[in-house]
Amino acid sequence: MWQVHCFPLCPFSRKVRLAMAEKGVAFELRRANPWEGSDAFFALNPAGRTPVVRDEGKGITLIDSQAICEYFEETEDKAPLILGTAAGRAEIRRLVALFDEQFFGEVTLPLLNERMKKRLVLRSSPDSKTLREAMRLAHEHLDYIDWLIDNRRWIAGAQLSLADFAAAAQISVADYLGGIDWSGHGEARGWYRVMKSRPSFRPLLTEKMEGLPPPPGYNDPNS
Amino acid sequence: MWQVHCFPLCPFSRKVRLAMAEKGVAFELRRANPWEGSDAFFALNPAGRTPVVRDEGKGITLIDSQAICEYFEETEDKAPLILGTAAGRAEIRRLVALFDEQFFGEVTLPLLNERMKKRLVLRSSPDSKTLREAMRLAHEHLDYIDWLIDNRRWIAGAQLSLADFAAAAQISVADYLGGIDWSGHGEARGWYRVMKSRPSFRPLLTEKMEGLPPPPGYNDPNS
Numbered sequence: 001m002w003q004v005h006c007f008p009l010c011p012f013s014r015k016v017r018l019a020m021a022e023k024g025v026a027f028e029l030r031r032a033n034p035w036e037g038s039d040a041f042f043a044l045n046p047a048g049r050t051p052v053v054r055d056e057g058k059g060i061t062l063i064d065s066q067a068i069c070e071y072f073e074e075t076e077d078k079a080p081l082i083l084g085t086a087a088g089r090a091e092i093r094r095l096v097a098l099f100d101e102q103f104f105g106e107v108t109l110p111l112l113n114e115r116m117k118k119r120l121v122l123r124s125s126p127d128s129k130t131l132r133e134a135m136r137l138a139h140e141h142l143d144y145i146d147w148l149i150d151n152r153r154w155i156a157g158a159q160l161s162l163a164d165f166a167a168a169a170q171i172s173v174a175d176y177l178g179g180i181d182w183s184g185h186g187e188a189r190g191w192y193r194v195m196k197s198r199p200s201f202r203p204l205l206t207e208k209m210e211g212l213p214p215p216p217g218y219n220d221p222n223s
Numbered sequence: 224m225w226q227v228h229c230f231p232l233c234p235f236s237r238k239v240r241l242a243m244a245e246k247g248v249a250f251e252l253r254r255a256n257p258w259e260g261s262d263a264f265f266a267l268n269p270a271g272r273t274p275v276v277r278d279e280g281k282g283i284t285l286i287d288s289q290a291i292c293e294y295f296e297e298t299e300d301k302a303p304l305i306l307g308t309a310a311g312r313a314e315i316r317r318l319v320a321l322f323d324e325q326f327f328g329e330v331t332l333p334l335l336n337e338r339m340k341k342r343l344v345l346r347s348s349p350d351s352k353t354l355r356e357a358m359r360l361a362h363e364h365l366d367y368i369d370w371l372i373d374n375r376r377w378i379a380g381a382q383l384s385l386a387d388f389a390a391a392a393q394i395s396v397a398d399y400l401g402g403i404d405w406s407g408h409g410e411a412r413g414w415y416r417v418m419k420s421r422p423s424f425r426p427l428l429t430e431k432m433e434g435l436p437p438p439p440g441y442n443d444p445n446s
Contacts, residue, residue: 046367047321047325060310060313062310062313062317063313063317064316064317064320064321066289066316066320067313067316067317067319067320068313070312070313070316071309071310071312071313074309074312075309086294086297086298087283087285087294089293089294089297090283090285090286090290090291090293090294093287093289093290093293094285094286094287094290097287097289097290098270098287102270144269
């Protein structure tokens, strides 16, 4: 069976888990805390990052969340997530990269550093200026999602795609860390409620990071 | 015809230009300096990054270097660069991401900030500590390339792939900025000489960033 090496608040592991669950690929979770920098984890992935997806029986180790999603896209017929014309597929990949790189770099990563790493690992106080800036940028990204959902049914076009799962994965981690304020973002909020109510999403939302409880409403598809 | 919007030292534009040239896709260059943050460029790409690849006649705009490479991989039969089995293709994409994200973040980006942006845009002096750290990390990446080339014919396996062009694109920018010291990296150096001598690579190596000449040997395939 496939094993997904990850920790509960890794947004890239969430993207991969969502894609695998949508496609009906069975997997079990293996806990990995990349910030501990263990030799065993570096032996698994020299880049020192989660997720790593592995099937020991098949002797396959997959690394990098987008390479992993492309792998299951190529090997599983069920639930295509990078679909449509070549230009449509390019639009899906553009938006996946936008959330994986820019939303992550501007919102999720500073929230993980200030609210998870400083609390659980460094035992220091979060920097309020960094948090304010991350939340300001979160609003800009939510504005962009409002605009997309105003013009399309889903994030990348007429059909549900990997772009929706990439966006929802980042938002779910930012939301867990108290970084999402939905006021003024009706379209984005409506879209995210639909994502939260998918069966593939439920296991993520009930999972908790030790010592760091989520805010009220995080797990509620109607919130 | 396709237009590639980029600046001479953008490593992601170099990756895209190399892939397009290998596949025989004709294109012309359009200069874009993303650090100027012009409204026209943000209208083209809301993420504000190069490269943007566009065909006005076809009405297609492609954004994000990996989405662009996947697009031409899907639409051009010539010179497949993401090739082999699904697991082999995952290995190519893992290594593309390693160079696009980690080599870029640890080596190319600090070199671009200290040696290009501070000189041409900010008119300030480079920080020697940041430069030393970038060059130390460049050695670690070159060690990894040495190891790969010791075990395989090309970066990702038995065949030339997009991973070779992603790696060579980052290295060529770092080399232009004086960040590459080949001593002790015989395997990596031999591989990079072969890359430099490819016809697709020659136009990149003769191009110059205004006010920032490359070091001796940068353009020489035997150096």
